Amino acid sequence: xxxxxxxxxxxxxxxxxxxxxxxxxxxxxxxxxxxxxxxxxxxxxxxxxxxxxxxxxxxxxxxxxxxxxxxxxxxxxxxxxxxxxxxxxxxxxxxxxxxxxxxxxxxxxxxxxxxxxxxxxxxxxxxxxxxxxxxxxxxxxxxxxxxxxxxxxxxxxxxxxxxxxxxxxxxxxxxxxxxxxxxxxxxxxxxxxxxxxxxxxxxxxxxxxxxxxxxxxxxxxxxxxxxxxxxxxxxxxxxxxxxxxxxxxxxxxxxxxxxxxxxxxxxxxxxxxxxxxxxxxxxxxxxxxxxxxxxxxxxxxxxxxxxxxxxxxxxxxxxxxxxxxxxxxxxxxxxxxxxxxxxxx
Amino acid sequence: xxxxxxxxxxxxxxxxxxxxxxxxxxxxxxxxxxxxxxxxxxxxxxxxxxxxxxxxxxxxxxxxxxxxxxxxxxxxxxxxxxxxxxxxxxxxxxxxxxxxxxxxxxxxxxxxxxxxxxxxxxxxxxxxxxxxxxxxxxxxxxxxxxxxxxxxxxxxxxxxxxxxxxxxxxxxxxxxxxxxxxxxxxxxxxxxxxxxxxxxxxxxxxxxxxxxxxxxxxxxxxxxxxxxxxxxxxxxxxxxxxxxxxxxxxxxxxxxxxxxxxxxxxxxxxxxxxxxxxxxxxxxxxxxxxxxxxxxxxxxxxxxxxxxxxxxxxxxxxxxxxxxxxxxxxxxxxxxxxxxxxxxxxxxxxxxxxxxxxxxxxxxxxxxxxxxxxxxxxxxxxxxxxxxxxxxxxxxxxxxxxxxxxxxxxxxxxxxxxxxxxxxxxxxxxxxxxxxxxxxxxxxxxxxxxxxxxxxxxxxxxxxxxxxxxxxxxxxxxxxxxxxxxxxxxxxxxxxxxxxxxxxxxxxxxxxxxxxxxxxxxxxxxxxxxxxxxxxxxxxxxxxxxxxxxxx
Ligand SMILES: [Zn+2]
Ligand SMILES: [Zn+2]
Numbered sequence: 030x031x032x033x034x035x036x037x038x039x040x041x042x043x044x045x046x047x048x049x050x051x052x053x054x055x056x057x058x059x060x061x062x063x064x065x066x067x068x069x070x071x072x073x074x075x076x077x078x079x080x081x082x083x084x085x086x087x088x089x090x091x092x093x094x095x096x097x098x099x100x101x102x103x104x105x106x107x108x109x110x111x112x113x114x115x116x117x118x119x120x121x122x123x124x125x126x127x128x129x130x131x132x133x134x135x136x137x138x139x140x141x142x143x144x145x146x147x148x149x150x151x152x153x154x155x156x157x158x159x160x161x162x163x164x165x166x167x168x169x170x171x172x173x174x175x176x177x178x179x180x181x182x183x184x185x186x187x188x189x190x191x192x193x194x195x196x197x198x199x200x201x202x203x204x205x206x207x208x209x210x211x212x213x214x215x216x217x218x219x220x221x222x223x224x225x226x227x228x229x230x231x232x233x234x235x236x237x238x239x240x241x242x243x244x245x246x247x248x249x250x251x252x253x254x255x256x257x258x259x260x261x262x263x264x265x266x267x268x269x270x271x272x273x274x275x276x277x278x279x280x281x282x283x284x285x286x287x288x289x290x291x292x293x294x295x296x297x298x299x300x301x302x303x304x305x306x307x308x309x310x311x312x313x314x315x316x317x318x319x320x321x322x323x324x325x326x327x328x329x330x331x332x333x334x335x336x337x338x339x340x341x342x343x344x345x346x347x348x349x350x351x352x353x354x355x356x357x358x359x360x361x362x363x364x365x366x367x368x369x370x371x372x373x374x
Numbered sequence: 375x376x377x378x379x380x381x382x383x384x385x386x387x388x389x390x391x392x393x394x395x396x397x398x399x400x401x402x403x404x405x406x407x408x409x410x411x412x413x414x415x416x417x418x419x420x421x422x423x424x425x426x427x428x429x430x431x432x433x434x435x436x437x438x439x440x441x442x443x444x445x446x447x448x449x450x451x452x453x454x455x456x457x458x459x460x461x462x463x464x465x466x467x468x469x470x471x472x473x474x475x476x477x478x479x480x481x482x483x484x485x486x487x488x489x490x491x492x493x494x495x496x497x498x499x500x501x502x503x504x505x506x507x508x509x510x511x512x513x514x515x516x517x518x519x520x521x522x523x524x525x526x527x528x529x530x531x532x533x534x535x536x537x538x539x540x541x542x543x544x545x546x547x548x549x550x551x552x553x554x555x556x557x558x559x560x561x562x563x564x565x566x567x568x569x570x571x572x573x574x575x576x577x578x579x580x581x582x583x584x585x586x587x588x589x590x591x592x593x594x595x596x597x598x599x600x601x602x603x604x605x606x607x608x609x610x611x612x613x614x615x616x617x618x619x620x621x622x623x624x625x626x627x628x629x630x631x632x633x634x635x636x637x638x639x640x641x642x643x644x645x646x647x648x649x650x651x652x653x654x655x656x657x658x659x660x661x662x663x664x665x666x667x668x669x670x671x672x673x674x675x676x677x678x679x680x681x682x683x684x685x686x687x688x689x690x691x692x693x694x695x696x697x698x699x700x701x702x703x704x705x706x707x708x709x710x711x712x713x714x715x716x717x718x719x720x721x722x723x724x725x726x727x728x729x730x731x732x733x734x735x736x737x738x739x740x741x742x743x744x745x746x747x748x749x750x751x752x753x754x755x756x757x758x759x760x761x762x763x764x765x766x767x768x769x770x771x772x773x774x775x776x777x778x779x780x781x782x783x784x785x786x787x788x789x790x791x792x793x794x795x796x797x798x799x800x801x802x803x804x805x806x807x808x809x810x811x812x813x814x815x816x817x818x819x820x821x822x823x824x825x826x827x828x829x830x831x832x833x834x835x836x837x838x839x840x841x842x843x844x845x846x847x848x849x850x851x852x853x854x855x856x857x858x859x860x861x862x863x864x865x866x867x868x869x870x871x872x873x874x875x876x877x878x879x880x881x882x883x884x885x886x887x888x889x890x891x892x893x894x895x896x897x898x899x900x901x902x903x904x905x906x907x908x909x910x911x912x913x914x915x916x917x918x919x920x921x922x923x924x925x926x
Contacts, residue, residue, distance in 0.1 A: 173439070174447045174460035178504065186380070193400055194393065283393075292460065292504075293451055294386070299816055301909065303387050338446045345440065 030135040032163045032328060035114075038353055043141060043165070047134055048114035050079075052141050055357030062103075062116065064143025065127035066091070066206055069358045079103050079111075081118055083126025083241065087206065090233055103128070105154070121145040122156030123310050124207030125238060131159050139163040140324065146309065147316040148180060151214040152207070152243050156320075164326035165353075168334030169311040170289050177289060177313040183306045184215045190283060190304055191261060198259040198279040199304070202268035202286040205231050207310050209265050210238040212287055213245045215308075216263065224249045226259060228266035228275070271300070289313070318342060333358035375502060377405060378413050378476045379509035385520045394522060398530035402557070411552025412476045416513060417527035419630055420551055423483045423514045430492050431458055431511060434499070438463055452863065452903060455511035458499075462507055465500040473501045477552070479510065523628040525577075535560035540577050540771055543629060547571035572613035573621040575629045576649055576695050576703070577771030581761060581778035588779065589737045597762045598707060599732040599740055601747060602780055603690055604665045604758035605655040606672075608632070610639065610689055612646045613699070620645050624654075635672075638682045639689060642725035648717060651693035651769075653729065655756065656685045662756035666895055673899055688725040691718055692761075695769060703769035710769065732760060744781060758782060786874070787894055788813065788910060791823055791902040792867040795845040796856045798830070805838055806845040806857060809893065811869050815884075815908040823861050824884045824908060829871060832892030840896065841867070863903035870895035876915045886911055 037044050042054040050060040057074035064070055064080075066087030071080070073092040078085065082102045089096060103109060103118040105128065110116075118128040121143055129142040140161040147156050170177075191199050203209040209231050216225060224247040227235055232250055239245060249255075251264060256278040270276055271284050286302040289309025297305035312320060317339060321329055329343045329350040336352035343350030381401045388394050398417070402410050415421045435444060435458045444461065451457040474482075479498065486494060495514075499507050512518045528546065529539040537560060545567045549556055558564030612622040622640045624633045633640050636654070643650075656663040656671060663685075671685035694714040695703055702710050711731075718728045734740040740760065747757040759782035767777045790811035798807035808830050812823035833841065844859070844867055851858035860866050872894035879887035886908075 172447050172450055173443050174451055174457060176460065176504065190384075193396060294456060295452060297387065299821075299907070301389075303389065303393075304384070305387065335446075335450075338443055341440070341442050341446075 030137050032137065032139060035132060035134055035137055036139050036141070036163075036165075038355065042355065042357070045111075045114060045132055048111040048116070048132070050111060052130055052132075053143065053358075060111075061097075062130050063088070064121065064130060064141065065123055067124070067144065070143060073097070077101065079109070079116075081105065081126045081128050084128070086237065087126055087234070090237055119157050119159050120154040122147065122150060122153060125153045125210070125241060125243070127153060127207075129156075129159060131161065137162050139165065140326075141165040142167065142320075144169070144311055145320070146312050147320065148177060148309075148313075150211050150310070151218065152211045152238060158320060158323040161324055161326050163328045163330060164321060164324045165330045165332060166317060166321065166339070167311065167358075168317065168331050168336050168339045170309065170313050171317060171331070171335035171337075171339040173314045173338065175289060175292055175313050176315055177292070177309050178307055180215055180308050181219065183287075183308050184212070184219045187263070187285060187304065187306060188216070188219060188221055190285075191263065194283060195261040196280065198262055198264055198282045200264045200266055200271060200276055200279060200282045200284050201306070202271045202284070202288075202302075203265050203308075204288075205267055206234050208287055208308065210235055210243060210245060211310065212265060212308060213248070214243065217244065217246045221263070222246060223262070226251045226255070226262050226264040228264070228270055230267050230270070231265060268300075271302075314338075321348070322346075375474050375476050375479060375498075375510060376506045377401075378409065378416075379502070379506040381413065382509045382512075382518070382520055383505050385522055389521075391526065394526060395530050395533065398522070398527060399533045402531055402534055407554050407557060408477045408552030409475055410557065411554060412480045414527055414531060414553055415480070415551035416476075416518065417520075417522050418524040421480060421513075422516070428454055428515055430495065431455070431515070434458075434492060434496055435461065455515060455517060456508055459504055459507035459511055462499050462504075469497070469501040471497055471501045473503075473506060474498050474510075479513070480551070483514065524630045525628040528629070531556065531560055535562060543575050543577055546629070547574055547623075547631075571621065572615040572619075573611040573623040573649075575609060575611070575623075575625045575631075577629070578607065578609065578627045578651065579693075579769050579771060579778060580627075580773040581780040582773060582775065584762065584779040584781045592762075594734065594736050594740070596764055596766070598711065598765050599734055599743075600692065600729050600761050600763070601732060601757045602759045602761045602782070603653040603655060603662065603729065603753075604756050605653040605662075605668055605690075607651075608654045608689060609649060609651055609695070610643050610646075611649040611696075612643055614645075614647070622646075635677060636687050637677060639687050639725055642723055643689065646721055646723065646726075647698050648694060648721075649696040650689065650691050650714075650726075651695055652689040652691040652726075655688055655690055657688040657725075658686065662690075662753040664755055664895070669899065686725075688727070690727055690729045692729050693769060706766045706768065707763050708765040740781075786876075786914065787870055787872045788826075789868050789897060789900060789905045790826060790871050791861045791905045792841075792845075792859050792869055793823055793825055793861045794856050794858055795841070802838070805842045807838055807842070809841070809869065811871060812861070813884075813906045813908050813911065814903075821863070823902075826882070826884045826886055826908070826911065827871065827873070827888040827891040829869075829891045829893050832872065832894055833896070837893075837896055861902060864901050866902040868897035868900040868902055868905050869893050870897055876911060878915070884908060884911075886915065 041051055041056045041058050043052040050062055051058045052062045053064055053070040054061050059076040061075040062079045063084055066084050071088050073096040076098040078097040079101045085100050105118050108115050108117050113134055115133045117131045121127040121129045123144045123146055129140050131138055131140045138161045140159050144167050145156050203212050213225050226249050260280045283303055285304035285306055287306040287308040289311055290296045291305030291307045329348055331339050331352045332355050340350045340352055384397055385394055439461055447461055448457045528542040532539040532542045548571050555564055555567045559566050607627040609625045614620050622644045623631055624636050624640055626632050656668045674681055694710050694717055732743050744760045747754045762779040764777050790813050792809055793812045794810040795806035796808040797803055798805055810825050810828050812825040814821055815824050845857055848860040849857045850860050871891050873888040873891040875889040877887050
C-alpha cells in the first residue's frame with residue numbers, strides 16, 4: 030500500500046479511503062476524526078464524529094449538543110477498527126483533549142499530528158512521539174526564527190511588569206481555548222496567588238477546564254462595575270478585546286499578548302502590543318525538527334503554516350517531504366495577528 | 375547585557391512617556407555602576423562603535439546557517455539584526471562564557487582589534503539569549519531606536535534624587551560614561567559634579583498647538599508672531615572657559631550634541647559668546663531649501679567637504695538665551711527679541727540670520743499671512759507655519775501653557791505609499807500627476823496597503839518630473855489612464871502627505887476620507903514598509919473627536 034492510498038488530500042481535507050473517514054475536515058462529511066477543539070480543526074455538521082472525550086465536550090460547548098449526527102469517544106492509546114483500518118489517538122500536548130491520530134493498514138502507519146507542542150503545559154497531557162512511516166506535521170512556526178523561550182521566563186516578565194506598574198491593569202490577550210487556561214496555570218506556578226480576572230468570552234471554556242480538574246486558583250469574571258478598580262490585576266481576554274471599547278474602561282491598561290508571533294517585533298508592533306509574551310501552543314522550529322527526527326518517519330507531509338523552510342530542512346536531511354497546501358487551517362488558537370478577529374471563537 | 379536588553383525590549387514597545395520614565399528610573403535605581411552608566415550613555419547617544427559593520431554580522435551568520443533558511447527568515451523578519459538574533463543557533467556545548475555585561479561590551483569594543491572582533495562577537499552571541507543578542511547587535515550597529523530621547527533618560531536620572539532634569543543638564547557636558555559621580559550625586563552620596571563646560575545646553579521652550587477656541591480668548595496685542603521654519607530646531611552656544619579656550623557646540627532640541635555633524639555652522643559661529651535658539655536650515659544662494667534637501671545632508675553618515683559645499687547649513691535665529699555670560703531667559707520676549715536683533719546685526723556672521731517677525735493686527739490678518747507666506751519672500755516654501763509668542767513671557771523650559779503657540783500650515787502629515795497614478799489635465803496632461811496613495815493594514819491575507827486618498831498638488835515641477843519618471847519605470851498594471859505602480863514592502867515610493875482633517879467615510883475601502891490632501895514631501899529615502907499604518911489615522915480620528923487639546 031502506498032501512503033497516498035491510505036490518506037489522500039481532498040477539498041474537504043485529509044481522507045482515508047479504506048476507512049471511509051476524513052481527519053479534521055473543513056466541510057461537512059459523513060465521518061470525521063477530530064484532533065482537537067480549535068475551530069479550524071473541529072467544525073460542526075458532520076455525520077459521525079470520533080474524538081477524545083474532552084474534544085467532544087469542547088465541541089458540544091462551542092456548537093451546542095447535536096453538533097454532529099453521532100459521536101464516539103476515543104480513549105488515548107486504544108486501537109479502534111474502522112473498515113480495514115486501525116486508528117489510535119495519542120496525546121499532542123496542544124490543548125486539553127488534543128490528540129494525534131495514527132492510521133494504520135497493511136503494515137503502513139501514518140500519524141496525523143494535528144497541532145502539537147513539546148513545551149511544558151500544566152493543563153494538558155504532554156505530546157508523545159509515535160514511530161511511523163509518514164508523519165504529517167503542522168508548520169505554524171516553521172521558520173528558524175521561531176524559537177519559543179521558556180514560558181516561565183515570559184510569565185516572570187509579566188509579573189515583573191505588574192510589580193513595576195501596580196496602578197495599571199495588565200490585560201493579556203490569549204485565545205479562548207487552551208492559551209488562556211495555560212497562562213493562568215503558569216501564573217499560579219510562578220506564585221501569583223491573587224484572583225485572575227477573565228473576560229466573559231473565556232468563561233465557558235475556563236469552567237470546563239476547572240471541571241476537568243485543572244487547578245487554576247481563584248478566577249473572577251470581570252464585570253462592568255469592577256473595571257476601574259482593577260489596578261494591578263491580571264486580566265485575561267480574547268485578543269480581539271484588546272482593541273475594543275471594552276479595554277478602554279480599565280485604569281491605564283498595559284496591553285500584553287501571549288502568542289508565538291510575538292517573537293517577531295514587527296508582528297508585535299502591528300498590534301500595538303506593549304508587552305509581547307512569547308507563549309505558544311505550537312511547536313517552535315527546534316521542536317518541529319526534533320519531533321521529525323524522533324518519530325523516525327522516512328516521509329514528511331507538511332500541512333499548514335510556513336511549509337517551505339521545513340520542507341527544505343527535511344530535504345537537506347535526506348527525508349522525503351512535501352507541502353500539502355491545505356486550505357482552511359490557520360489555527361484559531363494562533364492565527365497570524367489580525368486574522369484572529371475573523372476566525373470563529 | 376541581558377538586563378539592559380530586557381529594558382530596551384520593554385522600552386521599544388512602550389508608547390507612554392511616563393511609563394518609559396518609570397522603566398528607566400527603575401533600571402537606574404537597581405542596576406549597579408558602571409552598568410547603569412553605560413546604559414545611560416547608550417540612551418543619550420554617547421557611545422559609538424566604529425568597528426562593527428553589518429558585513430561582519432552577515433559573515434558570522436552565513437558560517438552558521440543554511441543560506442536558504444536564512445533567506446526565508448530574513449525575508450519574513452525584515453531586519454538583519456533581529457533575524458540574526460533569533461536564528462543564531464545554540465552552540466553545540468554549553469557556552470564557556472557568562473553572558474557579557476554591558477560594561478564588558480562597551481569596554482571591549484573600545485579597544486579590540488578588527489581581526490579579533492568577529493570571534494569575540496560570536497562568543498557573546500553564543501552566551502546571550504534572543505533579546506540579548508538583538509540588543510547587542512542593535513547597539514553595535516547603531517540601530518538602537520527605542521523612542522527614548524537624551525532628555526528623557528536624564529529626567530529619569532534626575533528622578534532618583536528628586537531633582538529637576540535641568541539640574542542634570544547643567545552638569546552634563548562635563549561628564550563622561552559611565553557617569554559614576556553623577557549617580558553618586560543624585561543619590562546623595564557625592565558632591566555635585568562641577569561643570570567645566572562654557573557652552574552648556576539650556577532646556578528648550580516649546581509651543582502648544584493652537585486651538586480654534588484660543589482665538590476667542592487671546593488678545594492679538596499680547597503676542598508677537600514669526601515664521602516657523604521647516605528645519606531642525608537647534609541651540610548654538612559658544613563661550614570661553616577658565617583657561618581661555620573657546621568652545622562652540624550645537625545641540626538638538628532634546629540636548630543631544632550634534633556639533634560633529636555641522637562643523638561648518640560651528641566654525642562660522644565660533645566665539646560669539648552667546649546662546650541662540652534657532653532653526654538649522656540648508657541655505658543655497660541666500661535661499662532656504664526644503665526639508666527634503668536638509669534631510670539628504672542628515673542622511674549621510676560622514677561629513678565631507680563636498681557635502682558641506684553641496685548642502686551649506688545655517689542657523690536662523692529665533693531667540694537669544696544668553697550673551698557674554700548673562701542669562702537672558704528671565705527677560706520678557708519683547709526685550710530678548712530687541713537684544714537678538716541687535717546681536718545678529720552686530721555679530722555680522724555668515725550662516726546666522728534673523729527669523730523675521732510677521733506683522734499683524736488681528737487674527738484674521740495673521741490667518742491670511744499663514745495661508746500665503748509670500749511675506750517670507752523667496753523662502754516661502756520652507757515655512758511650516760507660524761509661531762505666536764507672548765511678548766511679556768520669560769523663556770521657560772518645557773511646554774508651559776498659554777505662552778507659546780504653533781499654528782502649522784499643515785496640521786497633519788502621514789507617510790503613505792504611492793499605489794496608482796493617473797494622467798493630469800490641461801498642461802499636465804502628459805504627466806502622471808494624480809496620485810492615489812495608501813497606508814498599511816493587516817488584511818485577511820496579511821499586510822496590505824489600503825488606499826486612503828488622492829492628491830494632485832503640493833509638489834514642485836521638478837518633483838512632478840521625478841514622480842512621473844518613477845511611475846513610468848515602475849508600472850505593474852494599466853487600467854485606461856490609470857497606472858498601478860509597484861507598492862511592495864521594499865519597493866515603491868513613499869509620499870509624505872499633508873492634510874487638513876479626517877472624516878469617517880463609507881465610500882472608501884479604508885473607511886476614512888482625508889480633507890485637502892497634498893504631497894508635502896517625497897521620501898525617496900524611506901522604504902514603503904516604514905510608511906504609516908491605518909491605526910495611525912484611526913488614532914488621529916479618535917483623538918480629534920475626544921481630545922483635541924492634547925496635540926503635542
Ligand atoms: Zn489548534
Ligand atoms: Zn491548526
